Amino acid sequence: MTASTTAPAGAALNPLGLQNRPLAWKIGAVILGTVLxxxxxxxxxxxxxxxxxxxxxxxxxxxxxYGWRLGGITISAWLIEGASGLPVLAGGAAGAHHFVGPTAGYLFAFPVAGMIMGWLAERGWTGQRVGLAFVAMLTANLVCLTVGAAWLTTLVGAEQAIVAGVMPFLLGAVLKSALGAMVLKLICGRMTRKGG
Known part of the structure; x- marks a missing residue:
């Protein structure tokens, strides 16, 4: 059967189906997403x-x-909250100065990574296909590491950026990607049972 590989983008591939919800649902999802x-x-x-x-x-x-559009909006809203002074960044940090310091590249990479993940998920790289979900999650993690290290290079040099800004995070990226793929599998399984 090829239904899972030929389904149109977004059709039954976005577990929450937010693209078909009213605006109030989407606003609620953005708020909930920023809390997460x-x-x-x-x-x-x-x-x-x-x-x-x-x-x-x-x-x-x-x-x-959330998909690439609403996911990008949600992640950007969270970063705006942090830049505005709300304690929502790493360890409860806040303030615009984090967007020019060592973490700036990672912060700016987050919306891009989320949108790439959403785009892939809308094309079937979700918990319905756990191997592809893992690869998509790992891709999002590697985008963050790459953009973050590129910015860090301007502050500490390329070698130090790789040693301090990439290498310690590679195992974590793999583990978080595996965890993410399993969470997506559980969510997709629940949504399928509810829908079926």
């Missing part, structure tokens, strides 16, 4: 120059569940 993203920022392992958090996990999950 903020909560993921508080789960932190301090490291220098960039801490390990569950942010990339939450960013990819929001992208997968």
């Amino acid at each position: 993203l903020a909560a993921s920022s508080y789960i932190e392992v301090p490291m220098f120059p960039v801490p390990v958090t569950l942010q990339t996990f939450a960013v990819a999950l929001v992208g997968a569940l």
